[in-house]
Amino acid sequence: MGKRMVVVGGVAGGASAAAKAKRENPELEVVVYEKSPHVSYGACGLPYVLSGEIPSLTKLIARTPEAFRKQGVLVHTRHEVVEIDPESRTLTVFDHGEGRTFQDRYDHLVLATGARPQIPPIPGTEQEGVYTLRTLEDGERLLQALEGAKRAAILGAGYIGLEVAEAFRKRGLEVTLLEAKDRPLPHWDEEVGGLLKEELERHGVEVWTGVKVEAFRGMGRVEAVETSEGVVPADLVLLATGIRPNTGLAQAMGVALGPTGAIATDERMRTNLEGVYAAGDVAESFHRVLKRPYWLPLGDVANKHGRTAGSVIAGKEARFGGVVGTAIFKAFGLAVATTGLPLERALKEGYRAKKVFIQSQDGAHYYPGSAPLWVELVYEEGTGRLLGGAVVAHGHGALRIDTLAALLHREGTLEDLLALDLAYAPPYSPVWDPLLIAAQQAR
């Protein structure tokens, strides 16, 4: 009989780990416990269901429990793992459907418990009309709430807040975006935030920055948001002020967390406990620029974690390559992509860092329809070592960020970038690629 692999959490990292392990080693018994009713879905697609662009939440599901079953992976939804004993390698599971508790055992365990929204300590968040967006069930609740809603307030101008602002506008709502820092996307440098603010306002989003939210007014149902800058009437509020890893179960069983507060793993996704792996938003990654653990809770990273853990458990050689912090998102007409460190962060980390920020185009100057495109490069003075960068474009041209990410991966320099043979044709690039223009200016 094969060994038994138990996966706790089946959304991205967990689903990947289970599928990969079973595929690589069919002898394995693979069981997934997921406390929600859904597994294997693309949570990153939730804003596009809210906007109406994707007609139904079920479109986001990559693989149903039935599909897993056909592959030989047993998936139990609405099953919450409540305790794990690493000594005896046993789990206590609560079945929300049947209301019963039972025990299971594992040879290999994957912790893929994900992350949860951070609820700000502001009076009134318990009221109806105040939502978060993380799971498919959150999406269902918000979709219902959108019926009849007219005025929305969004707290937090990070990825989720920005994507949902667009979705709400597409649904015809009045939207006020409330950000405590002085710009949208505050973890990145100000030029990108400035472009975002313009784009949001061009599409009718009220952007309030540097604002402190003091309370949610209402009598059990939210009516307005009280802030340091005035009152925002709202019948719908989204809290998008960050997330935290769900590490409770891991900590209780003695799994060590890393400096970021997420689970520490090695490049095979192993934790400090024998036979116990972690994958997805609950786990750290190694950051190849910072050279230390980093928490990058994104869907593609989760999938890679899971695939790596699954391969290793199946007895294959596999290592997760780490991250450099690459991300991209859409805000109305803009594609905003970043990688590595923004200047502010690089300086805080002690680098003698500088940046350039240039405006170019996504096609030749004479090509009709060429749209503006911006590039930021962050680099170390003297050595020219690249530390980070951003590309803002009107579509897939922002994927130039991947070229920067490839350079960051190996500690590339401005000179390395300038030496690259990049693709040129009038519909797709100026004769000097915007990355090269930026590097020339930096040099």
Next chain:
Amino acid sequence: MGKRMVVVGGVAGGASAAAKAKRENPELEVVVYEKSPHVSYGACGLPYVLSGEIPSLTKLIARTPEAFRKQGVLVHTRHEVVEIDPESRTLTVFDHGEGRTFQDRYDHLVLATGARPQIPPIPGTEQEGVYTLRTLEDGERLLQALEGAKRAAILGAGYIGLEVAEAFRKRGLEVTLLEAKDRPLPHWDEEVGGLLKEELERHGVEVWTGVKVEAFRGMGRVEAVETSEGVVPADLVLLATGIRPNTGLAQAMGVALGPTGAIATDERMRTNLEGVYAAGDVAESFHRVLKRPYWLPLGDVANKHGRTAGSVIAGKEARFGGVVGTAIFKAFGLAVATTGLPLERALKEGYRAKKVFIQSQDGAHYYPGSAPLWVELVYEEGTGRLLGGAVVAHGHGALRIDTLAALLHREGTLEDLLALDLAYAPPYSPVWDPLLIAAQQAR
């Protein structure tokens, strides 16, 4: 008084060299001789003027002779350099405007004489109605010929032939594309050619492959093309069967050519003769995969050559980083990008090469409007070293080729590619980037 820099040819490489040298060292006397009436234009944009998308040829001009003059660079158009004596560092120049010949001298010389169409040895090419497309003047002639033209035949399904096929269709012509090899883009592997053939036919281009053109029929004005597969009526013929470097002047003065037949240079764009540089389509580049000289006559390479030569002449440290053979072009709805070696070529070069070719999408499976995207990877068996690849997409998503190009630059492997932290969001990529999907399949 400053040293005198003379540039022979002012389109891309020459114009870049002149502008860069003067900017870096204003003491230099910089003179450009260009035998045509135009300098500093984007010849890559010619197809889009023919199609009518760009309203006029003058839009392609980046910098007029007057603009150069204001910068302190003296540009003489319709001036042909007919002889150069490297001993005395003198040039003989023929002024086509005045019909006179005169002498000039140089301290630094840049040969940027470009390339010319290769005319196939087929009877009847001398007739009216038979054209090539290389210069702005070629563009003028073709634009005039398009008035009243109904049926076009294009010889050669390389970049130019394919781009012009689209332009002619947009002008409402019937178009027959005649290719001697068995597929469009025959220098690349067959899958890409197959996609191109479908796309061309979907847009009404007749594609004849494996066809031998025997004669151009007509009484001084072309009427039809006789081929091994039948007769193609045509009142307009474009010869797009390749180009050759204009090395006559260089050879006559003793400048050494390289193995490709273009001028040999070092990474500072110096030729074998003291004080003599070469830049643009007349010059070779070092190919970083093949590790030997390679001829890549493309606009972006020409600009880099010129900029490097100009910097070096101005006394600055500059090196051209070489090429890996990256190119992109548009064929109707497809963006076709390639880099490095196709499998066929890699095998001929003696590599134990293999390839994968996958179909994916340019967005998440659930994202509305996600379009098909294809990736080919060519790699060395055993080591996994990347040798080349292609990305075919419906727009800027094909710029993923740049990420491959960055890896080729440093002899990256499949494992290196798999370790990259690439950008993911539903509008721009599946959760597994198509490059990663291809690399997984290859591994």
